[in-house]
Amino acid sequence: xxxxxxxLITLLSSALLLSQNSQAYFTTSxxxxxxxxxxxxxxxxxxxITQGSNGFNIITGLNAPLAxxxxxMLKMGFGEVDFFTEISLKWIPIPDxxxxxxxxVKLSFQYAHLGAYNQFSFGAAPIVSKSFSWEYGNLEPYASxxxxxxxxxxxxxxPVLGFQLSLGLITQFESIEDFEFFVEGNFNLDDSxxxxxxxxxxxxxxxxxxxxxxx
Numbered sequence: 231x232x233x234x235x236x237x238l239i240t241l242l243s244s245a246l247l248l249s250q251n252s253q254a255y256f257t258t259s260x261x262x263x264x265x266x267x268x269x270x271x272x273x274x275x276x277x278x279i280t281q282g283s284n285g286f287n288i289i290t291g292l293n294a295p296l297a298x299x300x301x302x303m304l305k306m307g308f309g310e311v312d313f314f315t316e317i318s319l320k321w322i323p324i325p326d327x328x329x330x331x332x333x334x335v336k337l338s339f340q341y342a343h344l345g346a347y348n349q350f351s352f353g354a355a356p357i358v359s360k361s362f363s364w365e366y367g368n369l370e371p372y373a374s375x376x377x378x379x380x381x382x383x384x385x386x387x388x389p390v391l392g393f394q395l396s397l398g399l400i401t402q403f404e405s406i407e408d409f410e411f412f413v414e415g416n417f418n419l420d421d422s423x424x425x426x427x428x429x430x431x432x433x434x435x436x437x438x439x440x441x442x443x444x445x
Contacts, residue, residue, distance in 0.1 A: 256340075256351075256353070256376060256378055256392070256394060256416070256422065256423070257275070257277060257289065257396070257414060257416060257425070257427050258336065258355055258357070258372075258374040258376055258396040258398065258414060258416070259273065259275060259289070259291070259305075259398075259412070259414060259427060259429060260303070260320055260336055260355075260357060260372075260374075261332065261357065261359035261361075261370050261372040261398075261400055262322045262324075262325070262326055262331065262332020262333065262334055262357055262358065262359040262360075262372065263322075263326070263332065263359070263361070263370065264295070264298070264299060264300070264301055264320075264322055264325070265293055265294070265295040265301050265433075266295060267295050268295070268435055268436050269295060269433060269434070269435055269436070270292065270293060270294050270295070270433070270434055270436050271292070271293040271410075271431050271432060271433045271434070272290075272291070272292060272293075272431065272432045272434075273289065273290060273291030273292070273293065273305070273429060273430075273431050273432075274288075274289075274290055274291075274429060274430055275288075275289040275290075275291075275412075275427050275428065275429025275430070276288055276289075276427070276428055276429070277289055277307075277309070277425050277426070277427045278425060278426045278427075278428075279310055279423055279424070279425045280424045280425060280426060281418060281423050281424040281425075285309060285310025285311075286309050286310055287307050287308065287309035287310055287311055287314075288307055288308060288309050289305055289306075289307040289427070289429070290305065290306050290307060291303060291304060291305040291306070292304050293431075296319070299321060299322050299323055299325070299334075300319060300320060300321045300322070301319075301320045302317075302318075302319060302320075303316075303317070303318045303319075303320060304316070304317050304318075305317075305318075311342050311343075311344060312342075312343040312344060312345065313342065313343045314340060314341065314342035314343070315340070315341055315342075316338050316339065316340040316341075317338065317339055318336050318337060318338035318339070318353075319336070319337050319338075320334065320335075320336045320357070321334050321335055321336075321337070322334030322357070326359065326360060326361050331358050331359060331360040332357070332358070332359045332360070332361075333356075333357070333358050334356075334357050335354060335355065335356050335357065336353070336354070336355040336357055336374070336376075337353070337354055338351075338352070338353040338354075338355070339351070339352055339353075340352075340353065340378075346384075347382050347383060347384060348382070348383040349380055349381070349382055349383075350380070350381045350382075350383075351378045351379065351380040351381070352378070352379050353376055353377065353378040353379075354376075354377050355374045355375065355376040355377065355396070356374060356375050357372060357373075357374045358372065358373050358374075359371065359372035359373075360372075366403050366404060366405075367401065367402045367403040367404045367405075367407070368401070368402045369399065369400070369401055369402075370399070370400040370401075370402075371397075371398070371399050371400075372396075372397075372398050372399070372400070373395075373396065373397050373398075374395075374396040374398075375393070375394070375395060375396070376392075376393070376394045376396060376416075376422075377391070377392070377393055377394075378391070378392045378394075378422075379391055379392075380392065390421050391420075391421060392420065392421040392422040393419035393420045393421070393422060394416050394417060394418060394419055394422045394423075395416070395417040395419055396414055396415070396416050396417075397414070397415050397417075398412055398413060398414035398415070398427075399412060399413055399414075400412040400431075408432060408433055408434070409430055409431065409432055409433075410430065410431040410433070411429070411430050411431075412427075412428075412429050412430075412431070413426070413427070413428050413429075414426070414427040414429070415427075
């Protein structure tokens with residue numbers, strides 16, 4: 231009887247931990263801006279999880295141009311989630327032009343190690359953003375609706391479908407135009423996690439080593 235009770239407690243604890251952490255590292259951290267050819271960027275972003283486990287992750291990333299309307303992105307991180315990595319493609323067929331906002335989608339694949347579990351996720355996130363000039367530089371608010379289908383190695387036939395709402399703002403100052411700073415709120419809609427992300431992006435030219443802003 232005691233052994234059965236211990237097994238039930240262990241299974242319940244594992245399920246609770248899994249539900250708290252399974253989506254804990256998902257962020258958008260992207261707008262409708264596209265890097266010009268030969269221009270890359272580096273990302274550093276602390277993520278504060280405000281639901282469930284109330285943890286903390288560090289996210290790093292590298293963005294590279296792929297075509298005139300798309301970027302390729304790689305992210306890695308650790309913290310509340312033991313380790314995670316993401317590769318994604320951002321495609322913006324409708325650019326930010328005059329009064330028209332940028333509209334596109336981010337497609338991604340993620341892997342994460344969560345305690346005793348391995349997680350594999352496929353994601354799609356529609357993105358809308360609009361850039362504005364202000365006294366000290368540029369502001370670019372953005373919104374996204376990330377959707378993730380996640381599989382776990384111990385229950386591959388029982389995937390989790392998660393929905394989030396991401397709202398963010400990127401600021402670029404004229405005095406330090408090679409850097410961008412952003413804040414993003416991620417809100418749990420279903421089987422996901424609430425979090426706040428504060429980050430910085432460093433833009434640079436791979437040909438001549440000079441720093442350049444995104445277009």
